[in-house]
Amino acid sequence: MSHLDNIPSTPGKFKMEKSPYIHRLRWHSSLTKLTFWSLVFLGSILIFFFRSPSSSPLQSDPSRRSLSTYDWGGPAWEKRVRSSARVRSRNGISVLVTGAAGFVGTHVSVALKRRGDGVLGLDNFNNYYEQSLKRARQALLERTGVFVVEGDINDSALLKKLFEVVPFTHVMHLAAQAGVRYAMENPSSYVHSNIAGLVSLLEVCKSANPQPAIVWASSSSVYGLNTKVPFSEKDRTDQPASLYAATKKAGEEIAHTYNHIYGLSLTGLRFFTVYGPWGRPDMAYFFFTRDILKGKSIPIFEGADHGTVARDFTYIDDIVKGCLAALDTAEKSTGSGGKKKGPAQLRVFNLGNTSPVPVSDLVSILEKLLKVKAKRNIMRLPRNGDVQFTHANISLAQRELGYKPTTDLQMGLKKFVRWYLNYYSLGKKTAA
Numbered sequence: 001m002s003h004l005d006n007i008p009s010t011p012g013k014f015k016m017e018k019s020p021y022i023h024r025l026r027w028h029s030s031l032t033k034l035t036f037w038s039l040v041f042l043g044s045i046l047i048f049f050f051r052s053p054s055s056s057p058l059q060s061d062p063s064r065r066s067l068s069t070y071d072w073g074g075p076a077w078e079k080r081v082r083s084s085a086r087v088r089s090r091n092g093i094s095v096l097v098t099g100a101a102g103f104v105g106t107h108v109s110v111a112l113k114r115r116g117d118g119v120l121g122l123d124n125f126n127n128y129y130e131q132s133l134k135r136a137r138q139a140l141l142e143r144t145g146v147f148v149v150e151g152d153i154n155d156s157a158l159l160k161k162l163f164e165v166v167p168f169t170h171v172m173h174l175a176a177q178a179g180v181r182y183a184m185e186n187p188s189s190y191v192h193s194n195i196a197g198l199v200s201l202l203e204v205c206k207s208a209n210p211q212p213a214i215v216w217a218s219s220s221s222v223y224g225l226n227t228k229v230p231f232s233e234k235d236r237t238d239q240p241a242s243l244y245a246a247t248k249k250a251g252e253e254i255a256h257t258y259n260h261i262y263g264l265s266l267t268g269l270r271f272f273t274v275y276g277p278w279g280r281p282d283m284a285y286f287f288f289t290r291d292i293l294k295g296k297s298i299p300i301f302e303g304a305d306h307g308t309v310a311r312d313f314t315y316i317d318d319i320v321k322g323c324l325a326a327l328d329t330a331e332k333s334t335g336s337g338g339k340k341k342g343p344a345q346l347r348v349f350n351l352g353n354t355s356p357v358p359v360s361d362l363v364s365i366l367e368k369l370l371k372v373k374a375k376r377n378i379m380r381l382p383r384n385g386d387v388q389f390t391h392a393n394i395s396l397a398q399r400e401l402g403y404k405p406t407t408d409l410q411m412g413l414k415k416f417v418r419w420y421l422n423y424y425s426l427g428k429k430t431a432a
């Protein structure tokens with residue numbers, strides 16, 4: 001009964017309670033009220049869970065839309081989780097890889113699994129780009145023995161469950177809303193995955209016992225409008241040119257907080273334009289390939305005064321080596337049960353190639369490999385998030401991680417084009 005029922009509305013009502021008839025009447029009216037409010041309560045719950053998705057203001061956010069629709073749990077599911085995360089080599093580690101069906105996530109998961117580490121993937125398979133490519137990567141992972149749990153990093157109950165089933169020693173956090181231009185179209189997806197999702201993950205990691213060490217993907221975009229090159233980890237990162245960059249910068253500050261308060265070991269990796277087989281269709285090298293083959297014109301940007309736009313393109317295998325080295329050199333977190341026990345490791349590294357290439361040269365290499373002349377449409381670089389150039393100083397990663405990129409753009413694109421032609425022609429698929 002609600003506490004409101006004990007408050008008399010008039011003094012007289014209180015006295016009348018002595019009559020058995022009135023008592024019955026009051027009991028009856030309370031029962032009616034209870035039934036009424038129970039129905040209202042049940043109704044609200046039903047409306048909350050079964051309202052049509054079109055009524056949601058976040059409908060345009062794919063990662064959000066799919067949050068509550070995953071199916072996980074049960075003994076068979078737990079068995080798959082445990083088996084995928086089982087370490088099979090001496091001194092191996094057990095790693096939760098978020099964003100495992102993504103470009104970098106797939107490559108890192110395969111590399112870890114192949115050397116005998118335990119690997120469990122997590123991905124929400126959102127539709128930012130063609131989902132069939134994510135499913136094809138998932139099939140590849142399945143063949144390698146990696147189970148990818150379908151779920152969102154904002155789902156704390158799922159994350160807690162995963163840590164209950166497997167005491168992960170490491171988390172390789174790659175799930176994010178990537179891409180700089182899409183941030184103008186769907187800003188909330190960046191806040192959802194790159195900020196709220198990161199906090200949700202770190203909350204679960206800080207309470208896990210033992211706490212895992214976390215390696216996560218930041219981005220070269222944090223250098224924003226800086227003009228001093230090459231970009232060094234010591235440079236300022238307070239002039240982001242896109243919301244994407246701002247969320248990665250926020251991630252670095254959030255990482256600092258969780259390291260400081262809870263003793264989580266955290267390593268941020270600032271990737272520089274990663275490319276290669278199984279890549280991301282929203283990136284220039286990928287859609288240039290598709291559009292050159294289709295005979296469509298491709299936009300080639302130039303800066304003010306015909307300035308060159310250049311990128312420090314980094315081949316996926318080099319990035320994977322950097323990720324594995326970061327995991328292998330990560331020290332243990334120091335906290336337990338959500339409490340810090342001592343100072344913990346906090347690191348940030350550039351992972352680039354240290355040799356920026358003008359985008360027009362990238363197109364020339366693609367033309368030779370595809371044996372098709374590109375229709376170049378030279379345009380002024382729009383102010384929608386892209387910066388004019390990126391160039392990594394990698395001496396810190398060289399010193400601390402033994403990181404040494406070995407694949408140049410010519411060789412890397414050759415491998416990408418071979419994969420692209422095989423994937424889209426043999427599979428009779430067409431790139432969207």
Ligand SMILES: NC(=O)c1ccc[n+]([C@@H]2O[C@H](COP(=O)([O-])OP(=O)(O)OC[C@H]3O[C@@H](n4cnc5c(N)ncnc54)[C@H](O)[C@@H]3O)[C@@H](O)[C@H]2O)c1
Pocket residue numbers: 063098099100101102103104105122123124125126134151152153154173174175176177178179192193197217218219220270271272273274275280
């Ligand atoms: N590829 C690059 O050039 C590059 C450069 C700098 C930084 N990064 C960063 O590296 C990481 C991996 O990038 P990528 O190129 O593989 O991108 P990707 O989009 O291919 O992979 C990210 C994966 O995360 C998943 N995901 C997104 N939000 C999620 C959520 N809320 N919950 C669960 N899964 C979610 C997506 O479905 C996707 O499969 C990202 O953090 C990205 O920001 C990439």
